[in-house]
Amino acid sequence: MAAAVANGLKKEQTRPNKCAVISGPTNPMVTPLLTDLYQFTMAYSYWKAGKHDERAVFDLYFRKNPFGGEYTIFAGLEECIKFIAHFKLTEDEIAFIRSSLPPTCEGAFYGYLRGINCSDVEIYSIPEGSVVFPKVPLMRIEGPIAVVQLLETAFVNLINYASLVTTNAARHRFVAGKSKLLLEFGLRRAQGPDGGISASKYCYMGGFDATSNVAAGKLFGIPLRGTHSHAFVSSFLSPDEITDKSLKHHDGSSVCKDFVSLVKTWLNKLKGSRILGGIFSETNQSELAAFTSYGLAFPGSFLALVDTYDVMRSGVPNFCAVALALNDLGYRAVGIRLDSGDLAYQSCEARKFFQTIEKEFGVSGFGKMSITASNDLNEETLDALNKQGHEVDSFGIGTHLVTCYAQPSLGVVFKLVEINNQPRIKLSEDVTKVSIPCKKRCFRLYGKEGYPLVDIMAGENEPPPKVGERILCRHPFSESKRAYVVPQRVEELLKCFWPGSSDKKREDLPPFKEIRERCIKQLEQMRPDHMRKLNPTPYKVSVSAKLYDFIHFLWLNEAPVGELQ
C-alpha cells in the first residue's frame, strides 16, 4: 500500500532518523496542529519547569468493547506511525501557537518547539488488525513528556474511529456470514470527507469485500462496486429516446442492430408466460429505457436497481427482459439491487421469478442471478433478514456501518503510567476509570485448543509467562477474581514499531492487504462464544500477582483518606 499512498496525496519523504522510508499521513490535514490547545499549554508548563525532557511512559487503551460486544479490532497504527515519522512544526505553525498563548510566555519556548521531532520517542504496539480487549495497552508510547503529550490527541483521533469502524465491519460480516458479498456504500453519509475515506479503508480491513468510494479505491487498492441510481432510471422517458441500438455479440461474431426491439420481444414473451404474465402487466417505460441503455453501455456487467417504481410489477420484469436479450448475445447479466420495502420477501419473489425463467425458457443459470440488498441495513436488520429467510447474495451497507450508528465513538484514552521510572496512577471515583500504572509487558496466553484464554499485563522486569508453567492471572481491580493458567503458547503483544534512539529492531509496517488478512484470521481464531452477538462471554484480561499488589499499594498511597463527619 505504501506505493498506492505515495501516488495519492502526500509525497514520500525520508524518515529523519532511520533509513527506511515511511510516507506521510493519508490525510494531509493530520499535522502537529491537529491537537488540543492544552497539549501546547502543558508543553510550555513542562518547559518552564525544566521538566519537558523527563522520560514518560503513556498507555493508549480503551475501557469497554463497543456495540455490546466482547471484542474490538485495533486499527489506525499505520497512520500514527506515518504521523510521527514526519512530526515537525513549521514556522507558520509555531507563529500561530505563539499567537494563541499569552504574550507573557517566554520566547525561548518557541525555539524549543522548533527543534522537536520524534527521534527520541519509542512506540510499542499491538500489530494493526489484531483482536484486542479493554484495559490492555494497544500502544505504549515512551519519550520526553512534552513531546509525547503533543502526540496524544492525534493518536487517539486516528485510532478511536479506525478501531471502532473496523470492529463494526467485522460484526456485520459475522452476522452476514462468510458466503455473502459485503459492499460498503457509506461515503455520502459519513462524518465528513475523511470520515468517508477512513470508513472505506477500515471496513475493508474488517472483512468487507468492496467499496463504492472511488478515492478510497485509488488510495488503498480496495475493489470498487457500483452501477446506477434512481435518478438514472427516472432520467429516461421511454425506449424511443435510445438512438444507438446496436450491440455486438460477446464473441464478436455478429452485431444485433436493434437491441431495443430484442428487449421488447423478451418482455412480451415474459408477459405471455402463464406463470410470469400474472405477476405484471405494463412495466414502467422510463425504467425499461434506462435498463436497456445501461445494458448497452455495460453488457458484460449488467446490474439494475429495480425499485424505482415497483419491484415485481416493473423492475424485475424489465431487468429480466434486458438480461435475456443480453443472454441471446452471449452476455451474462450480474443481477438486481433492491433498495426499499420488504427486502426478504422481495428477494424471495425475485428469486422465484428468475428460477421460473430458467425453467420455462431453458436459460441455464438464470435462477442464480445475484440479488443485492441495500437501504439502511445494519447488524440488526441483517440478523432479522436471516431469521426471516431471504435470497440476498450481497449487501450494500452505508449509514449505520460508517457512522457506527449503534455507538459512534470508542472511548480510547491515553494515560501516563510512569515518569522518570516512577509509576503513576490516575484515580477516579469510578473504578473502571482507574489507570493501571507502570511500564508493562503484555502477553496473550493460549490454551490447549489453540484459542486465546487470557491477556495478562506484568511489570517490565518480571519474568515473562512460560509455556507449560502455571501462572496466576488476577483481575486488576477485583480481589476475588483470579485463575491459574498453564499456557500452551505465549504471545508477546507489544512490538516495537518506532525504536526512537534505542537500538531495538523496528517492525515493518505490513502492506494493507496483509493487515486485512491478519484481521480476518484473528477473528476466526477466537473462541466462538466471545464473538457471538447475543450474550457473548467476556474475554479475560488480567494482571500478574506482583502487578496487582503494586497497583493497590500505589492506590492507597495516592488516595486521600476521608473523614466521616
Next chain:
Amino acid sequence: MAAAVANGLKKEQTRPNKCAVISGPTNPMVTPLLTDLYQFTMAYSYWKAGKHDERAVFDLYFRKNPFGGEYTIFAGLEECIKFIAHFKLTEDEIAFIRSSLPPTCEGAFYGYLRGINCSDVEIYSIPEGSVVFPKVPLMRIEGPIAVVQLLETAFVNLINYASLVTTNAARHRFVAGKSKLLLEFGLRRAQGPDGGISASKYCYMGGFDATSNVAAGKLFGIPLRGTHSHAFVSSFLSPDEITDKSLKHHDGSSVCKDFVSLVKTWLNKLKGSRILGGIFSETNQSELAAFTSYGLAFPGSFLALVDTYDVMRSGVPNFCAVALALNDLGYRAVGIRLDSGDLAYQSCEARKFFQTIEKEFGVSGFGKMSITASNDLNEETLDALNKQGHEVDSFGIGTHLVTCYAQPSLGVVFKLVEINNQPRIKLSEDVTKVSIPCKKRCFRLYGKEGYPLVDIMAGENEPPPKVGERILCRHPFSESKRAYVVPQRVEELLKCFWPGSSDKKREDLPPFKEIRERCIKQLEQMRPDHMRKLNPTPYKVSVSAKLYDFIHFLWLNEAPVGELQ
C-alpha cells in the same frame, strides 16, 4: 475567512469562468474522485446514450429533522462551492477511472471526462447558517446530467455532517442557555481527522464559543481554549521538584522569590480556617506541585483540573492555595474544571468553598471563580444539570457533540426533479420517500409577529406569493392538510451561488463569522414552540395548489396499476 483558509492547506486558485477568486476545499482530499463509482458508470451510460449533456435539475434536501427536533441548520454550502470552483479531473484520476471501468468502455469517454468542469452548472441555495426544514430544497443544482451526478456524493457528504453537527451544537446551546460559555472539546473522539476539523468549524457556527482544536483555530479563526490534563497533574511528584520558584508581581513592581512557599502558606491558612479546615486535611502533593507549576507558567490565566485525586479534599483546596498566592501578586485566577463524578453537587460545593474564602479572607470576587464542567456531557445531561441546580459557568463538550451520538447521520438526499424540462418523480411504497417533482422556487412566509409561518414550494413559473395576499398552502402528500396564509413578509429562499454560464448575479460567499451570526440570529427569530426540546411544534412545509395537483397527476401517471388476485 477566505484569507485564513488560503494560509491553510490549499493555495488560492483563480476560478475558471468568473473573475472572483474562490479557494479550494478546506480538506485537499475533497477531489472529483471523492464519489461513488456509480456516478462514473452512470456518466459512461449517459455518454454512450448521447444523453450526458441533457439539462437536469436535482434537489438536495433531507426528509426528517434530527435529534427528535423540529428544525435543522443548513451548513456546508461554502465547501460545496469551493469544490465545484476547482472541479477538474487530473490525468492520474482519469487513468484510475479507466482502470476501474470495464475494458469494453470506449476510449473517447475519457476524453469527455477530461473536458468536464462546472462552468455550465447553476447552483441555487438557501444561504448557509439558515434554519431549514424537511422536504424544502436546500440546494437546487442544474446542469448537464452527467456532470451534476458527479457532484452528488461529495455535496451530500459535505452537507450531511455539517448540517447535523451545526444543529447539534445549536441544540446544546439552547439547553445550556445564552449566558454559559460552551467549549467544543471533541477532536480526539471525532470520526477521523476531518470529522474533528469539521466538527470544530460547525459547532462554532451553531453557537459554541471556542474549541480546543488548534488546527481549526488556525483554519477558521475560532477562539481556542485549554489548560492541562490529568497526566500533567500526575507527572509531578512533589513541590520539591520545582526549581524556578520566582514570580514577578503582575504590575512588575516586585518579584516573589519563593512562590512555592507562598502557596504552602495559603494552604495552611485554609487548613486553619474553622469552616474550610473541616473539609480537607492532607491534599495530594503531586497535584499541589502541578498546580503551582502551572500557576508559575500561566499566572494570568490559571485554570486547574481538580478531580485527579479528590475534588473537595484535594483539588479545590490546592487550587485555592495557588489562586490566593497569585492574588497576592496581583493576578486573578480563572477557575477550575471538573471532569468526573456528580458535576452539579461538586460545582455547588466548590462555589461554597470559593464564597467562604471571599468572605473569610476578604478576597473580593473570589466567590465568582469560574467553574467549567466536562465529562461525557450532552443535551440530556445539560438538561438534568439545569433541573438539579448547579454552579457551572462553562461546559466542555466532546464525544456526544462531535459524533452526534444521539443521531450520527442526517438523511440528506439528491433527487432528479426535472430533465429536458420534463418534471420527474421518484416513487416509493413509503410516502415520505416520494420526491417532489419540478424545478421549484421556495418561499418563507412570515406572520404578523415577525415569525416564519410556513415554507411553500411552487413551480418555477408560478407567480410568487405576495405580501398581504391570501395564498393556499397545501401539504404535499396529505389531501386534507391545507391552510390559507396572508404573509406579512415573503422571503425567497434559493439564491444563486453559482451562475454557471447564465447571466445571473452570483451571491458572494460571506465570511465565516457572518455565517455564524446569521445562524444565531435565525435561531432567535423562530417561534419558541418550534425550538423547545420537549414536544416541539412541527414547522409547516407546503406546496402551492398548482404544484400539489401536478405532483399527484405525475404520481398516478408513473405508478403501475396493481391487479388483485
